[in-house]
Amino acid sequence: MKPFDYIRADSPDQASDHAAQGGVFIAGGTNLLDLMKLEVMTPDALIDINRLDLNQIDETDDGGLRIGALVSNSDLANDTRVRRHWPVLSRALLAGASGQLRNKATTGGNLLQRTRCLYFYDRAMACNKREPGSGCAARDGFNRSLAVLGTSEHCIATHPSDMAVAMRALGAEVETLTREGETRRLTLDQLYRLPGDRPDIETVLAPGELITAVVLPAPVEGRQTYRKVRDRASYAFALVSVAGIVEMQDGRIARADLAFGGLAPKPWRDADVEAALQGEAPSDALFKKAADVLLRDAQGFGENDFKLPLARRTLVSVLEELTEARR
């Protein structure tokens, strides 16, 4: 690990100032310190934000929740309100990482964790995300875990978070503090960039901009689930995951909020998939049609070709579960 300065921030403004001068925020550190040991990330300074007052979960005026950026993944998954009203979020969090990591990992840090693409981690290999312009060794390499949607010729990395997939389905918004002291709200769709020709720039956050909270809208009607398909039963990243919230009315799908993990450089949501389902009576043909819409532009790169049929089957299975008449 390369030497670095360590600065403990006393206020969000101070943290923001230090970060704007080239420092990197550290909260849980479970991904950042790993990357620093491998010298994939080599910040000159770490700005420790753990002493900031950002670890509360508060109810909002309109019945939602405001989750402080420093709330741990464990505390969020175990919150009785989240377990009752936003179970897809608890389920996604509990499907991620290990007990030890969930105790340390934070809400803001989880959103900003880096891809686990093997080539990003291996400094001997070309990676446009780690070293812009060096190329992408993953396209013709070991790309079994990598993306089939939203990729570019420069990068096929996936976003690794489970939590963010559930938040995307729930329509959560990220609250940030800019270096100028302004507060702004971003949907997760707005927060994350697609790789394009600059896969090293993953979000729209400006230098020094600090995530302070994630705001969940009020609970919605319907059944919720998080289905994660992975290589082993626990403690592995998703090959494909689906966060689903489906409301039925008179035997028809009134609303289907669906987000996908393991498939794309950001938690993926496709309004056309939801539109294909809305107002329709559930059937195998309908679910397969929704999967066709989801995958209409999907492209495999060899080893990860299997993700197309896997995503199709997982989506169909999730829709069967969520639309099944209750006994």
Next chain:
Amino acid sequence: MLDALRHHLGLTGSKKGCDHGQCGACTVMVNGRRINACLTLACMHDGDEVTTIEGLGQPDALNPLQEAFVREDGFQCGYCTPGQICSATAMLQEISEGWPSHVTQDLEAGAELTPEEISERMSGNLCRCSAYPNIVEAIRVAAGKQA
């Protein structure tokens, strides 16, 4: 933190396995919660209470989990064992506080200490000797729920 514990404080019970948060051999408790000591900085924990395996029991005064690991043969080489025991200590506390897990059927009802629950909750602790069945049994025995 792991290096500070081992090299500066001489507390060599916590082990360095992978040094990347994948194996759990370095598991310690900070303010009662289990974490990977290899993935945090000591200076981030000024004022916190850190409990290592040395704080749970000693060779002449084993705690119930340590005794159960010996009696149930919950290890072979022993390298992962301090992490397993620190992790299990905190895990039993989590389950007693009603924390659900990935395999818990009802998110709101709490969970029983079944082998399936123990395996899921201990998945952050690897054992290359694959003593898993006996580790699960040792935890069950120590928790007073003998099979």
